[in-house]
Amino acid sequence: MAALPQQPTILSFEDARHVVERHATEVGPGQVETEQLLASTGRVLAKPIVADRDFPPFRRAMRDGYAVRARDLTQLPANLEVIAEIKAGATPEDLPAEVRPGQAAAIMTGAPTPDGADAVVMVEYTSLSRSRVTITRAVESGDNVASIGSEGRQGDVLLSAGARIDYTAIAAAAAVGQNSLSVFRRPEVAILSTGDEVVEVSERPGPYQIRNSNSYSLAAQVKEAGGEPRMLGIARDESQHLRRLVQQGLEHDLLLLAGGVSMGKYDLVEQVLAELSAEFFFTGAQIQPGRPIVFGRAREKYFFGLPGNPVSTMVTFELFARPMLEALSGLTPRKLTFLCARLKSEIKTKTGLRRFLPGLLSGEFERAEVELARWHGSGDVASTARANCYIVIPPDRERIAAGEWVAVMRR
Ligand code: AMP
Numbered sequence: 001m002a003a004l005p006q007q008p009t010i011l012s013f014e015d016a017r018h019v020v021e022r023h024a025t026e027v028g029p030g031q032v033e034t035e036q037l038l039a040s041t042g043r044v045l046a047k048p049i050v051a052d053r054d055f056p057p058f059r060r061a062m063r064d065g066y067a068v069r070a071r072d073l074t075q076l077p078a079n080l081e082v083i084a085e086i087k088a089g090a091t092p093e094d095l096p097a098e099v100r101p102g103q104a105a106a107i108m109t110g111a112p113t114p115d116g117a118d119a120v121v122m123v124e125y126t127s128l129s130r131s132r133v134t135i136t137r138a139v140e141s142g143d144n145v146a147s148i149g150s151e152g153r154q155g156d157v158l159l160s161a162g163a164r165i166d167y168t169a170i171a172a173a174a175a176v177g178q179n180s181l182s183v184f185r186r187p188e189v190a191i192l193s194t195g196d197e198v199v200e201v202s203e204r205p206g207p208y209q210i211r212n213s214n215s216y217s218l219a220a221q222v223k224e225a226g227g228e229p230r231m232l233g234i235a236r237d238e239s240q241h242l243r244r245l246v247q248q249g250l251e252h253d254l255l256l257l258a259g260g261v262s263m264g265k266y267d268l269v270e271q272v273l274a275e276l277s278a279e280f281f282f283t284g285a286q287i288q289p290g291r292p293i294v295f296g297r298a299r300e301k302y303f304f305g306l307p308g309n310p311v312s313t314m315v316t317f318e319l320f321a322r323p324m325l326e327a328l329s330g331l332t333p334r335k336l337t338f339l340c341a342r343l344k345s346e347i348k349t350k351t352g353l354r355r356f357l358p359g360l361l362s363g364e365f366e367r368a369e370v371e372l373a374r375w376h377g378s379g380d381v382a383s384t385a386r387a388n389c390y391i392v393i394p395p396d397r398e399r400i401a402a403g404e405w406v407a408v409m410r411r
């Protein structure tokens with residue numbers, strides 16, 4: 001029998017996460033492809049979005065009101081002659097040659113500010129009588145006028161490659177006239193479940209068998225994180241079968257295994273990977289659920305051995321596999337951040353592990369509240385599905401009182 005991984009290395013959560021983050025800087029995205037503007041939502045930008053002209057391209061009024069010379073308003077109320085009305089979409093011919101001292105032009109949001117005027121007074125501070133306007137509030141030069149190029153000069157990078165294309169990126173692309181975007185190809189992520197007791201969803205399970213939920217939850221997480229899942233099915237708890245599928249998995253960009261990494265006699269994942277000369281960066285993290293998580297590299301591909309209990313599989317994907325997948329997608333790396341919420345009822349636990357326990361986030365606006373979901377351990381998919389977050393409990397806390405702030409990982 002071949003050797004087991006060099007030395008079992010069990011890291012703190014933070015150290016384990018940093019190890020993954022460091023390795024994630026070693027990988028890059030695949031090829032670049034072109035996608036229609038809207039279809040690129042959720043993908044990763046491969047080429048920057050560049051301003052095709054100055055933004056804004058003209059001195060854009062930011063409010064409905066009157067374009068004025070700010071200096072005309074040093075004495076209030078001021079009474080000015082209204083010489084024009086300028087609508088959004090006005091043509092150059094619609095504009096007065098100049099707004100001269102003592103004059104103003106009625107102007108609408110989005111319209112070009114005429115020469116001579118250097119500010120817009122909001123209509124709320126004015127009253128119009130025939131062709132004269134009385135203004136009761138002063139402005140400073142530049143107020144309510146977006147100057148040419150203030151948001152970006154022609155040729156400026158508005159958004160760099162490596163950004164996730166969300167609705168704000170879509171807006172930036174649309175604003176510069178890009179009907180399509182260059183995006184990175186989605187990384188292919190092989191998903192392999194293990195276990196003699198595990199049967200496919202479509203099969204009728206025997207009395208001591210359970211259905212394969214892990215391959216599907218992982219595939220959904222992979223998709224959500226921007227990857228392309230490749231389902232390798234279920235490996236039996238038998239070295240040869242497992243090895244064949246692991247080898248197949250290592251042909252993809254990333255390999256996720258679920259199950260078979262605990263201390264049981266038939267937990268063969270590490271052994272099989274060691275036989276394939278894998279390097280192991282860690283073989284456990286001080287977390288619950290998910291303590292036996294394994295991270296390594298074989299045949300120049302990274303793999304994660306995720307513990308098979310369904311909630312462990314889900315949580316360890318989020319904590320460790322996601323940043324690697326994001327790096328393979330070309331996404332600029334980002335740190336893991338948690339929200340804070342007030343604990344609704346006391347939590348008692350044991351020290352030693354950082355815990356990510358299914359929770360129910362509620363409350364409203366600035367008053368986020370959270371409580372533990374009632375669950376029956378890391379096999380309990382149903383309560384986790386009814387929860388909406390994970391409460392993060394530091395390893396040194398035995399008791400957290402109601403009303404204390406706790407960290408929350410959103411789902
Ligand atoms: P393991 O990590 O292989 O020791 O499995 C831990 C627990 O998770 C056992 O109760 C398994 O039956 C269960 N399990 C393993 N793989 C799956 C899977 N693909 N779908 C659902 N449950 C699983």
Ligand code: MG
Pocket residue numbers: 194195196259260267308
């Ligand atoms: Mg197993």
